[in-house]
Amino acid sequence: MKIRNLKNLFLFIALLASGNSFAQNPIITDVFTADPAPLVYDNTVYLYTSHDTASVEHTNYKMPDWLVFSSKDMVNWKNHGSPLSPKSFSWATGDAYAAQCVERDGKFYWYVSTFHKKDENSKGGAAIGVAVSDSPTGPFKDAIGKALIVNEMTTDMEHSWDDIDPTVFIDDGQAYMYWGNGSCRYVKLKDNMIEKDGPIHIVDVKNFIEGPWLYKRKDLYYLIYAGKGTKPEMIEYSTSKSPEGPWEYQGIIQENVPNSFTTHPGIVDFKGKSYFMYHNGLLPTGGSYRRSICIDYMYYNEDGTIQKVVQTKEGVAPVK
Numbered sequence: 214m215k216i217r218n219l220k221n222l223f224l225f226i227a228l229l230a231s232g233n234s235f236a237q238n239p240i241i242t243d244v245f246t247a248d249p250a251p252l253v254y255d256n257t258v259y260l261y262t263s264h265d266t267a268s269v270e271h272t273n274y275k276m277p278d279w280l281v282f283s284s285k286d287m288v289n290w291k292n293h294g295s296p297l298s299p300k301s302f303s304w305a306t307g308d309a310y311a312a313q314c315v316e317r318d319g320k321f322y323w324y325v326s327t328f329h330k331k332d333e334n335s336k337g338g339a340a341i342g343v344a345v346s347d348s349p350t351g352p353f354k355d356a357i358g359k360a361l362i363v364n365e366m367t368t369d370m371e372h373s374w375d376d377i378d379p380t381v382f383i384d385d386g387q388a389y390m391y392w393g394n395g396s397c398r399y400v401k402l403k404d405n406m407i408e409k410d411g412p413i414h415i416v417d418v419k420n421f422i423e424g425p426w427l428y429k430r431k432d433l434y435y436l437i438y439a440g441k442g443t444k445p446e447m448i449e450y451s452t453s454k455s456p457e458g459p460w461e462y463q464g465i466i467q468e469n470v471p472n473s474f475t476t477h478p479g480i481v482d483f484k485g486k487s488y489f490m491y492h493n494g495l496l497p498t499g500g501s502y503r504r505s506i507c508i509d510y511m512y513y514n515e516d517g518t519i520q521k522v523v524q525t526k527e528g529v530a531p532v533k
Contacts, residue, residue, distance in 0.1 A: 447476070
């Protein structure tokens with residue numbers, strides 16, 4: 214465990230005094246991070262995150278940019294700084310909400326949610342953009358010079374922040390993007406990863422709130438998301454034989470997290486183990502607007518269903 218400053222040294226000493234000799238969670242302790250989106254590339258896990266900068270007194274989000282970290286052992290994380298913010302997009306304004314980066318043909322496409330300026334292309338509201346780079350750590354630039362999704366494209370929800378939290382998955386060459394708040398949507402993407410390939414579909418997924426994460430394991434597709442089984446959020450999931458559904462609800466895999474009314478999934482397999490990333494509010498002075506990313510192990514049953522994730526202070530052990 215790296216001790217980066219005096220505050221963290223005191224925290225580490227307190228953990229030792231409590232009898233906990235190893236405390237990896239939260240994994241980033243010098244800044245507040247949320248909405249984990251891991252990517253495995255070149256024997257390294259790259260972690261793309263939101264960045265909470267609200268003061269202790271704030272009662273809403275303040276998220277100025279996105280951050281990138283990397284690790285080769287799931288324990289020691291290198292901070293690559295902020296290669297992207299809403300200011301990177303000429304059409305954007307407001308905060309840097311959840312985002313995910315994927316690799317295709319040696320390029321890295323970072324799908325982000327933020328808000329759109331009022332102009333000839335949109336009257337405002339949440340929007341999804343995409344940035345591109347030749348490196349997983351940037352520099353990134355706006356790939357198309359306009360938003361990929363604007364609020365006017367989705368009219369089934371009345372609130373203006375329903376187009377957030379994109380997740381992108383490439384299945385046998387076909388890319389899919391799922392996203393939404395209050396309503397789950399998906400669209401196919403063209404091979405260039407920056408254009409829609411067909412209409413936007415609304416998906417019937419039980420208890421969906423936001424924060425979808427789409428992936429495949431063996432012959433089963435998983436849609437993991439922040440659900441409304443209770444309030445605050447828990448992580449729930451559905452499975453399908455197709456990335457387009459229909460989706461069969463499977464239940465809750467993560468209970469409420471401490472000191473934060475939101476949670477957000479990020480799932481990755483690395484060196485033979487499955488990892489579940491999420492955020493809570495357990496750093497000193499943390500909370501729902503000052504969140505921190507954690508990692509715990511994820512286990513599957515023989516039939517492909519997911520076991521309940523056990524949230525721990527210890528986190529995960531380093532891998533070689």
